[in-house]
Amino acid sequence: MTDPHDEPSVTLGNVSGSTFAIGSHARAVSHHGTAPARDEATEQLLAAVRELRADLTRVRGTDRTAALDAELAGAEEEITATGQAGPTRRERLRALLADSQSLLNVLASAGTVAGLLGR
Numbered sequence: 001m002t003d004p005h006d007e008p009s010v011t012l013g014n015v016s017g018s019t020f021a022i023g024s025h026a027r028a029v030s031h032h033g034t035a036p037a038r039d040e041a042t043e044q045l046l047a048a049v050r051e052l053r054a055d056l057t058r059v060r061g062t063d064r065t066a067a068l069d070a071e072l073a074g075a076e077e078e079i080t081a082t083g084q085a086g087p088t089r090r091e092r093l094r095a096l097l098a099d100s101q102s103l104l105n106v107l108a109s110a111g112t113v114a115g116l117l118g119r
Helices: 042-058 063-082 085-099 100-119
Strands: none
Touching: 042 063, 063 085, 063 100, 085 100
């Protein structure tokens, strides 16, 4: 039986306002006090993500719409936290949007009708 006093240990004091990572593949990212800067394209993507999430609440939910909404929520959080949506997140969104093409056609056609009615 091993003596618990022989085990390595780590002691952390007050770490408020600090950023650290532990482990061989750990990565620490810190954004204390300010939101990360976003370029115009990312601002437009964030606005479109929020708009599509709002639109999804207006349609009957399915497994596909739930998966799409979850990924859109993740993208919104990622953009808000880091100032961008990473390539992996973008690829997952593209795949989900391609799978949801019929839903998107309905939403796009509703927008077209609304635009024509506004004339």
